[in-house]
Amino acid sequence: MVDRDAMARAHEIFDPIAERQCALPDIDLGRMFGAEGLRVRAKVYAFVVHNGSLVVKLSEERARDLIASGTAGPMIMRGRPLREWVEVPMDAGAAVWAELIDEARVFVDAITP
Template identity: 60%
Template sequence: MKDEAAQQRAHAIFDPIARPYLGRPDVDIGPMFGSEGLRVRGKVFAFVGHRGSLVVKVPEERADEIVASGVAERMEMRGRAMREWLVVGPGAAAEWQPLTAEAFAYVDEITP
């Protein structure tokens, strides 16, 4: 279920973080999990989820560390935790920029 107010608050945090990426070669915005996300060569690395949280893709080992630190939770789809996808709430907004940077670097590296 989409929370419009939470999404607006999240976009107020995320959009200024996202803007510089859109000036980079091979980066655009496209569909992901019913939302729109930042993509590099067609692969999404960060987006605002339906409940107003940041969702990022990082290596599984790094995701384990971030979850253990309490900054994020694993994204779940149909009751299954996604290995490389994290949900970072607005309470950890200070982490959104560095995690978006990590996600970009990771997806940029693994995407031909």
């Protein structure tokens, strides 16, 4: 179920970050998991989900660290946690979101031909 209020609040944080990201080379917006997200050379690295959380792709080790610290939870897809994807709640704040989006971009850029 989509929480439209949470999505609107999340996009107040995400959209300005996305605008700055899209000014970088090879970055644009595209679809993944039914949401529009940031992509580097067509590979998605960050997007907002139906509950207003940010989802980012990071190394498996970094994802485990964020989950262990309580900063993020695992991204669950079809009942399974995805190893390199974490879900960061809105209450983590814009600065944390911006930092993790940058980190995700660098990670995906490095693994994308």
